[in-house]
């Protein structure tokens with residue numbers, strides 16, 4: 621599944637502040653590998669959200685901006701693909 625910047629932010633926020641059980645395997649202690657994996661996913665989503673947000677106000681050339689948007693915004697990428705096949 622591909623996320624837009626705001627979707628990455630929501631996913632990170634959900635992991636960090638949601639009621640989701642950090643470990644669904646019933647491990648007796650906090651800090652188990654499952655909880656660590658979930659935290660790493662939250663950090664990853666946060667970094668991708670930050671990258672996408674930074675692009676909004678960046679000094680990229682139009683060509684670079686186009687490539688970044690294709691990589692980070694699934695809707696933009698789908699629009700571009702649709703135009704390319706017209």
Ligand SMILES: [Zn+2]
Nearest residue numbers: 643647652654
């Ligand atoms: Zn666990």
